[in-house]
Amino acid sequence: MTPEEWTAVRLSLLVAVTATAASLPFGIAIAWLLARGRFWGKSLLDTIVHLPLIVPPVVTGYLLLISFGRRGPIGMFLEQTFGIVLSFRWTGAALACAVMGFPLMVRAIRLSIEAVDTKLESAAGTLGANPLWVFATITLPLCLPGVIAGAILCFAKSMGEFGATITFVSNIPGETQTLPSAIYTFTQVPGGDAGALRLTLVSIAISMAALLGSEFLARRIGARRVAT
Amino acid sequence: MSLDVDVHHTLGSFTLDARFTAPPGVTALFGRSGAGKSTLVNIVAGLIRPDRGRVIVDGTTLVDTGRGIFVPKHRRRVGYVFQDSRLFPHLTVRQNLLYGRWFANKSGGASGDFASVVELLGIGTLLARRPESLSGGEKQRVAIGRALLAKPRLLLMDEPLASLDEARRAEILPYIERLRDEAGVPILYVSHSISEVARLATTVVVLGNGTVTAVGPVADILPLADADDGGSVIDAVVARHDEVFQLSMLSSRAGDLQVPKLAAPVGAPVRAYIRSRDVMLSLTPPQDISALNVLAGTIAAITPRGAQADIRLDCNGAALLARITSKSVERLALVPGRPVHAIVKSVSFERS
CATH class of the missing domain: 2.40.50.100 (RNA polymerase II/Efflux pump adaptor protein, barrel-sandwich hybrid domain)
Structure with missing residues (x-):
């Protein structure tokens, strides 16, 4: 593999890990709200979360571009207030991946929170745990397999994200050229087949490793307890 | 302890309108299924917010809708033993037992003595096990211990024996008796079993169709409450x-x-x-x-x-x-x- 290809692999891993790690707290919070909350506009929130799943990725990327780009309202605010620039940076790629992977993550976590018996939560409440402690000591440990599944889904999605990323942050080698973008670039040049194939194999290997890792983790947690 | 309850709550087509005062000791909440026993206990525990009314335990107001008081369940220090034990499946028996004690310590309350509660309930050999490997009777004993170690000012027991067979009941009843005689925690005991009530209670509150039909010492009330036979x-x-x-x-x-x-x-x-x-x-x-x-x-x-x-x-x-x-x-x-x-x-x- 050429140094450029290694760079693409490293960048993809960095983008995917960042996207997953950064969106996980929000994913858990939104999943909890959707699973347990009763508030006005819940179905609206549900729809917004799922939007990246149903609209074309290019549309998501374009929406990110006009809102998080340097001239976009949020992008301008971030640059002026915190000095953060997302467009055409790897952080922007991470944002695009996080947005695209978010619905998958929230779905998995939400389902596993809904599977946690609320009776156990109220029992913890009568034992003196406030709602935050109930979540931390009862709900979260019991829905951990779902959290792991959600994180892996988000990671896998991030590794493969192409449309939104290339629309939002383009395809700059060493900065925003992730694995799929690099493969795409190889297919556009004569004699790029070998490089495309190498990266394809790397991509498959990483995805399988992630899947096997999640299976292993889920089994370990499952072995420690059997839900009643 | 005295328990002073006066609540009105509507749940669908069912209306609970109960008022009673219970002296210290074991108070049995007696009635057929559907009489509103569990609703009433859930109101005392803080799992249900009543439409109107008040609940006062030992001079501490837990609910008073008139004065806008509603103490959330985690600050009530009301222990609750559920019919279905509700042990935390991801924790060991020891961790389950210590769960409530940890919060009781955190809020500055004196915690129950672990060793004596374990001894009282005979669960010393179960500590390292997980709830799913326990029998129904063992689960209920652990659940009682868990509630007790949270140092409650009042212990609620909602048909703790209902899900058990006759042999398991006979296994647990003596522990509840010891609890009553030795632990000194007042108990509100929900049951539809005459023999359990006769055995455990000092005071009986009879609930029928959402209202209190009789309150008094067990010897006076039970003969009236046993509608089938007397x-x-x-x-x-x-x-x-x-x-x-x-x-x-x-x-x-x-x-x-x-x-x-x-x-x-x-x-x-x-x-x-x-x-x-x-x-x-x-x-x-x-x-x-x-x-x-x-x-x-x-x-x-x-x-x-x-x-x-x-x-x-x-x-x-x-x-x-x-x-x-x-x-x-x-x-x-x-x-x-x-x-x-x-x-x-x-x-x-x-x-x-």
Whole structure:
């Protein structure tokens, strides 16, 4: 593999890990709200979360571009207030991946929170745990397999994200050229087949490793307890 | 502890409108399923916010809708033993037991003594295990310990034995008795079982269709509450044990009673529950009969119930109810004041 290809692999891993790690707290919070909350506009929130799943990725990327780009309202605010620039940076790629992977993550976590018996939560409440402690000591440990599944889904999605990323942050080698973008670039040049194939194999290997890792983790947690 | 409840709550087509005050000790909330027992307990625990009313435990107001007070469940210090134990499946028995204690310590309250609670409930050998490997009876004992270690000011037990078979019940009841006698925590005990209530309670609150129909000491209320049969509660003391015939002799105001051998030591107070249907009456002292227990008394009152009648006897100050046919009342010419002999066919003798 050429140094450029290694760079693409490293960048993809960095983008995917960042996207997953950064969106996980929000994913858990939104999943909890959707699973347990009763508030006005819940179905609206549900729809917004799922939007990246149903609209074309290019549309998501374009929406990110006009809102998080340097001239976009949020992008301008971030640059002026915190000095953060997302467009055409790897952080922007991470944002695009996080947005695209978010619905998958929230779905998995939400389902596993809904599977946690609320009776156990109220029992913890009568034992003196406030709602935050109930979540931390009862709900979260019991829905951990779902959290792991959600994180892996988000990671896998991030590794493969192409449309939104290339629309939002383009395809700059060493900065925003992730694995799929690099493969795409190889297919556009004569004699790029070998490089495309190498990266394809790397991509498959990483995805399988992630899947096997999640299976292993889920089994370990499952072995420690059997839900009643 | 005193418990002062006055709540009004509507749940769909069901309306709970209950008001009672209970003195210290074990208060049984008694009634058929659907009478509103669980709703009432959930209101006391803070799992349900009542539409109107107040709940006061030992002078501390937990709910008062009039004054806008609603203490959330995690600040009530009301222990709750659920019918379905609700142990945390991802924690060991020890971690389950310590769960509530940790929060009690955090809020500055004195915590229950782990070793003595474990000993009291006989769960020392279970500590390292996980809830799914426990039997139903063991689960309930752990659940009781967990609630107890949170140092509650009031312990709620919502039919803790309902999901268990007869053998498991017999296994747990003595622990609850020890709890009542040794732990000193007031208990609100929900049940629809007459024998459990007779055995455990000091005060009975009868709930019917969402309203309180009777409140009072167990001996006064239980005979009224047992709508099917009726029965009477007699307090007695173990006088001695007969090893040959495996019997225990009890002495009570009403007279001596012989029952299948009890586990209680000599001198222990016991409480007997005698169903009205299990009492026959005779004008003369019966001879050559198989029943061991015959009590002498006079008829205090006769309440006709169609083809049958409830006869209330005064046995040296203790009340005993008998249900016989109206035909027998007429045949024996039973009238208030007439001395009779009551033949007790069967007794459920329970330690008290």
